[in-house]
Amino acid sequence: MNVVSQVGTESKTSKENGIIMNEMSTSGASTAVVERPLGLETRGLHAWFGAHHVLSDINLQFPERSVTGLIGPSGCGKSTFLRMLNRMHEFIPSAAMAGEVLMNGSDIYAPEVDAAAMRLKVGMVFQKPNPFPAMTIKENVLAGIKLANLKVSNHDDIVEKCLSRAGLWKEVKDRLDASGGSLSGGQQQRLCIARSLAVEPTILLMDEPCSALDPGSTLRIEETIRELAEKITVVIVTHNMQQASRVSNYCAFFLSDGGPGVLVEADATRKMFTNPTDTRTADYVQGKFG
Template sequence: MTTSENQKDPEKNMQTPSVVSSLGSVAKTQSAPKSPGSQALGVGLEARGVHAWFGDRLVLEDMSLDFWSGTVTALIGPSGCGKSTFIRTLNRMHEFIPGAAMAGSVLLNGQDVYAPGTDVTKIRLKIGMVFQKPNPFPSMTISENVLAGLKLAQIKVENKDDLLQECLERAGLWNEVKDRLGAYGGSLSGGQQQRLCIARSLAVRPEVLLMDEPCSALDPGSTLKIEETISHLSSTMTIIIVTHNMQQAARVSDYTAFFLSDGGPGKMVEVGPTGEIFSRPKDKRTENYVTGRFG
């Protein structure tokens, strides 16, 4: 699958990256998982030879990975192996860290998000993000929080109430908050706050949703709710989830990628359909990790 076949929005005149061709060979060597027929909506997001540095330290080496539309991909691996750094390169949040650098390219619908002249705010509109710690905006009410993205990105919508209800329903929070939409976001429990953050990401209608350990600060009940939310969402968008919880990866994801760092930069050891990664991993290190023998 080449980048040109995949351009869904040719009218968005982003420049076709020149760097792709030089790294194309790298991309081909990494065999992408075959998408199940029912969900074959094409590759939504592709990482091509992504490297990341903090200062002089290389923390992520040669990451090439395809994320198929309508699927959930889980990134697993021990702490410090570059999972979070990797997903932050996907929506260009990596560059906020002082001293950060990267190489390679990230293709959204075939267009490089790092191409010169790209409007980075448009990229982040299409690639939403849910953070490890629930971070609703403290000065805003629940409904203001959900609609905050529209205000931030200056998007006009016809019917805000419908959008508000739709996003909260998709995030599985509507029934719990419908009577107190005017309460402050901080008045919710941790699990509700995280679902509020998911609803907030959905309001700008992203094509891809990045989730950086979204359940690590939550209790099992809230975790279950968020996992249900993920399965509901996955039919319409590409979801990439970083998790330390292997049962969670097994429960929610279609594909799993295992990252590992041997003291140096993090690398991808193996990627494949989740069932295979957990039952018949090709690499010994993956087997050790998923069976809990280390890490």
């Protein structure tokens, strides 16, 4: 029921926004072509850990103000891919990469790019809720501003705005000075979302943000994601097919057959779930493997 209604809402939204998805180009080239400003785009992206080639030639486009779900079985490199979108990949000592990640048309891996400044524009929410333990709820929200030395005066407004956008304001507004760790798991994850929003990113990367949460919290976060996508571009890794169908406008299916992970297919979520081009996609979304 829920799935159907959500997909329904989504298609309506799509029409309102006037998105036209073209058919994906046929086998081989893994590119989803869309007529809509791009929030982010990867070209010929490869990743290695030491000598181990984990991702091969990923070309993918993320339309602005939409949710793109990255799906695929474990070990297909989708989390690695996500971490390459904000250069978190490079913190792993043996990691290497090739290719381009274009944000507003310029490569975030270009030598002159300040990675820390770039990450202000590309927020990230992790699998396990991880509020800073030594900080209060309020301090957690403002942590990014403090970390990046941003000069802002209206701290209280930012806290309220971000917590509201993350759907947490009503629950915590009377205890902003309580420790972030005193919240429930789902609330902590929404706090982490609020924390990423405080530095006003235009892109938000989410690495299985609900996998450690109960179904109720998961639904709350999915609502939040839908609302966020009205303003920013969201990329979400998920193992949960229902979640992908509920929450995303577009889906990208990654797969590894023992070698490096490749992008099998990327398209509008509805098409991916009802009429995918590649039989492997069909098998995966129907739960035949993975």
